[in-house]
Amino acid sequence: MNGPPTDSATDPTMPADPTSAxxxxxxxxxxxxxxxxxxxxxxxSGWATQRERRTVQGDLELWxxxxxxxxxxxxxxxxxxxxxxxxxRGQVVHVDLPPAALIDPAALLRRLRRALPTDLAVTxxxxxxxxxxxxxxxxxxxxxxxISDANTVPDPLRRRDTTSIPHLLLxxxxxxxxxxxxxxxxxxxxxxxxxxxxxxxxTLLELTGTxxxxxxxxxxxxxxxxxxxxxxxxxxxxxxxxxxxRTVDWLTDLTTAAVRHSEVPLLPARGLTLEEVGYxxxxxxxxxxxxxxxxxxxxxxxxxxxx
Amino acid sequence: MNGPPTDSATDPTMPADPTSAxxxxxxxxxxxxxxxxxxxxxxxSGWATQRERRTVQGDLELWxxxxxxxxxxxxxxxxxxxxxxxxxRGQVVHVDLPPAALIDPAALLRRLRRALPTDLAVTxxxxxxxxxxxxxxxxxxxxxxxISDANTVPDPLRRRDTTSIPHLLLxxxxxxxxxxxxxxxxxxxxxxxxxxxxxxxxTLLELTGTxxxxxxxxxxxxxxxxxxxxxxxxxxxxxxxxxxxRTVDWLTDLTTAAVRHSEVPLLPARGLTLEEVGYxxxxxxxxxxxxxxxxxxxxxxxxxxxx
Numbered sequence: 001m002n003g004p005p006t007d008s009a010t011d012p013t014m015p016a017d018p019t020s021a022x023x024x025x026x027x028x029x030x031x032x033x034x035x036x037x038x039x040x041x042x043x044x045s046g047w048a049t050q051r052e053r054r055t056v057q058g059d060l061e062l063w064x065x066x067x068x069x070x071x072x073x074x075x076x077x078x079x080x081x082x083x084x085x086x087x088x089r090g091q092v093v094h095v096d097l098p099p100a101a102l103i104d105p106a107a108l109l110r111r112l113r114r115a116l117p118t119d120l121a122v123t124x125x126x127x128x129x130x131x132x133x134x135x136x137x138x139x140x141x142x143x144x145x146x147i148s149d150a151n152t153v154p155d156p157l158r159r160r161d162t163t164s165i166p167h168l169l170l171x172x173x174x175x176x177x178x179x180x181x182x183x184x185x186x187x188x189x190x191x192x193x194x195x196x197x198x199x200x201x202x203t204l205l206e207l208t209g210t211x212x213x214x215x216x217x218x219x220x221x222x223x224x225x226x227x228x229x230x231x232x233x234x235x236x237x238x239x240x241x242x243x244x245x246r247t248v249d250w251l252t253d254l255t256t257a258a259v260r261h262s263e264v265p266l267l268p269a270r271g272l273t274l275e276e277v278g279y280x281x282x283x284x285x286x287x288x289x290x291x292x293x294x295x296x297x298x299x300x301x302x303x304x305x306x307x
Numbered sequence: 308m309n310g311p312p313t314d315s316a317t318d319p320t321m322p323a324d325p326t327s328a329x330x331x332x333x334x335x336x337x338x339x340x341x342x343x344x345x346x347x348x349x350x351x352s353g354w355a356t357q358r359e360r361r362t363v364q365g366d367l368e369l370w371x372x373x374x375x376x377x378x379x380x381x382x383x384x385x386x387x388x389x390x391x392x393x394x395x396r397g398q399v400v401h402v403d404l405p406p407a408a409l410i411d412p413a414a415l416l417r418r419l420r421r422a423l424p425t426d427l428a429v430t431x432x433x434x435x436x437x438x439x440x441x442x443x444x445x446x447x448x449x450x451x452x453x454i455s456d457a458n459t460v461p462d463p464l465r466r467r468d469t470t471s472i473p474h475l476l477l478x479x480x481x482x483x484x485x486x487x488x489x490x491x492x493x494x495x496x497x498x499x500x501x502x503x504x505x506x507x508x509x510t511l512l513e514l515t516g517t518x519x520x521x522x523x524x525x526x527x528x529x530x531x532x533x534x535x536x537x538x539x540x541x542x543x544x545x546x547x548x549x550x551x552x553r554t555v556d557w558l559t560d561l562t563t564a565a566v567r568h569s570e571v572p573l574l575p576a577r578g579l580t581l582e583e584v585g586y587x588x589x590x591x592x593x594x595x596x597x598x599x600x601x602x603x604x605x606x607x608x609x610x611x612x613x614x
Contacts, residue, residue, distance in 0.1 A: 040463040087464055113461065113473050121461040154420065154428040156347040157394055157580070161464050166420045273464070 030096040032132060033105075035060075036124040037078075037091040041269065042160055043119055046084040046306065047091075056082070056091075059120055064095065067111045068103070079138045079277040083229075083306040085269030087161050090142070090276040094134040131286025132279070136293045140205055140278040142222040143307060145235045145271045153214040162216070163271030168243040170217060172209045175242030179207040179219075181252045182234065190257035191233035191264060195305070200227045200258075209238065220275075226307035229266055236265035272307075337403040339439060340412075342367075343431040344385075344398040348576065349467055350426055353391040353613065354398075363389070363398075366427055371402065374418045375410070386445045386584040390536075390613040392576030394468050397449070397583040401441040438593025439586070443600045447512055447585040449529040450614060452542045452578050460521040469523070470578030475550040477524055479516045482549030486514040486526075488559045489541065497564035498540035498571060502612070507534045507565075516545065527582075533614030536573055543572035579614075 037060065045053035049061070057076055065073035079092040105125040112122045131137070146162040148154055150169040155162075182204055189200040206222035219238065221231045237254065240246040240263075254261050280288050344367065352360035356368070364383055372380035386399040412432040419429045438444070453469040455461055457476040462469075489511055496507040513529035526545065528538045544561065547553040547570075561568050587595050 038461065038463055040466070089462065089464065110473070118466050118471075119463045121463050123460050153430050154345065155396065156345055156426045156428050157396065157468050159347070159425050160467075164425075166417070 031099055032094055032096050032128040034126055034128040035093040035122050037093050038089050038121045040119040041085050041087040047081045063115050077134050079134045080141050080274045081306050083269055086272045088274040091274055092134045092277045094128055129282040131289055133289040137279050137285050137289040138277050139280055140222055140224055142276040143231045144273050144275050145219040147217040151215045161273055163268050170242035172211050175209045175238050178241040178248045178251045188230055189259050190254040190261040191230050192227040193229045194259055228305045231307040232267045233264050236267045338406055339401055339403050339435040341433055341435040342400040342429050344400050345396050345428045347426040348392050348394040354388045370422050384441050386441045387448050387581045388613050390576055393579045395581040398581055399441045399584045401435055436589040438596055440596035444586050444592050444596040445584050446587055447529055447531055449583040450538045451580050451582050452526040454524040458522045468580055470575050477549035479518050482516045482545050485548040485555045485558045495537055496566050497561040497568040498537050499534040500536045535612040538614040539574045540571050543574045
C-alpha cells in the first residue's frame, strides 16, 4: 500500500478505503453485507472512483444508494481493485449499511438487475459473516488471462475478454516449464509497477496455461495478493518464452531484478478477468482480517493492488 | 423467395445472388472457394449488402477484394442470410475467383485476420469441392438462441449474444414438451414474416432447450431452411409456454394458422447465433445444389431467408 489514508486520498487513482476501519471502530450498529459482482471492464476506467470518469465503484455506489433510497451513496470495499479495461466474473465487495436501509436481499438483487447498466451485474447479496472484510479477509485472488494466438480459431463474440496475438504461436508446454520456476514466495519487482514504500514480495500459488476449446489459451494466475500490473507482466513474460523469443533462463533471471524490467511486455487489459477470490472458513475470518490490516499499518507487506 | 434476380435486385434489402449461376453457366475458368465466417452481429445491419449501411457481406467483399488486389470486390454467397444484430459462429460462404487472383489460402487467411474489423473473422479458406454451393447445397442450418432468465447468474461478458428476461422463470422440461410437438414437416406460417409467393413449409429437425453452466438457457433450432424471423418467433412461442403464460395446446394450435400470429412474440436478434451449416458428402453436392436451385425456380419451395 501507499501510506496512510490521508496521503492516498489526495491521489484520485488510489482512493483510501476507510470504510471497514470506521465500521469496526465506531458505527457498531452498521450491518456488513457481501456482494458478488461481475463486469465487462471495457467501458470502465477501472474499479476505483475517479473524478469525471466512469468506474465500477462509482456506478455500483450510485445505484446501490438509489436502490436503497439512502441519503448518500454508500462506500464499497472490493477484494481486487481492477485496472481500466480489466473484467471481473468473481469480484467480491463489502458494504456497511444502517439497519434501517435493509430490505430483502432477493428483492434488492432484482432491483439492481433492472437498474444497473448492462455491463455491470450483482450476482449475489448476503449478510457478511462476523469479521468478514472483502479486501483484508481474502487469502487469494485468481485471475485468468485469455489469449488467441496463431492456432486459435478466432471468435469475434469473445474478443472483448481475449487478447489477440495472431502473429505468434505459443508452445504451452514450454510456457508451463517457465511458469513453474516462478511459483512460491519471491520478490516480483521485475513484473510490477513499483509504488513508493510498497513491497513487491508475493506468494504465487498457481501459474498454468492450457489450450481450451478451439485452441484458445487460458493462463490461470493465483496469488495471495498482486502488486500493480503483476498479472499482465507475468503473462507478458510467459508469452515471450512460449513463443520462443526468450528462454526459460531469461525469465527466471529476471526475478533477481528488484524493479520492473523493460524487457517484460505489459499485455493489454482486455485479456484479463478476475475470476475468484478465496476466503478462510467463517470462524477464521476475524483473525485473518485483523492480521492483514495490522500488517498493512505496521510494515510494508503484501496487500492487493490493481494487478 | 422473392422472384427472379431481376426483381429482387431492385430491393436493396434483398439482393439477388446471381454469382453461383453465372459461375456454373459461363465463367468456366473461375475457381470456387469456401470460406468459414464468424461475426458479432451487434454493429452490422445484417448479412446482405445495403446502401449506406454496414453489413457483413459488404465488409467481407470489400476486404477480400483488397486482400487479393482484385479490380473490383468479388460477390459472396452465404448459407444463412442473417438479420441485423444476429451473430454467426458457423456461417459458410462461397466466392468464385479468377485463377490469377489465387494465393496460398493460409497466407490469405493471415492477411484477412490482420485486415478485417475485430467483429468479423474468416476462420477457414479452402477450395470448394466440385458442385459446392454455400446456399443451395446446404441440407440444414443450426441456430442457437441464448437466454438469461430469473435463475441465470448474469454475466455482462456474455450480454452481446444473450437475451435477458430476468422477470421470467422458464421451465425447460415443459418448454421441451412444447418443442417436440413442432418437429417435422409443417407450415410455419404462424412463426414467419410472410413474403409474397413464398412457401412457409419447412422441416424442423431439432428444437431443444437446455440449461447450461450458471443456469443459462440455450435453445437449439435446426431445420432444412428457415423462413424470415422463424427462429426468433419459434423461441418466442416456447418462452410463452416455458414461463407458464401459455399452454402447450396454445402453441400447437398456432401451427394451423397460415400467417404470422400476433400472439407470438418476436424475440430480440441479439440472442441468436448461426452455429453450423450441414452439407451432404462431396459426391452428392452437385446433385443437391442443382435440385435446390431447380425447386427455387420452378416452384415456391423452401429456401433460406433471414431467420
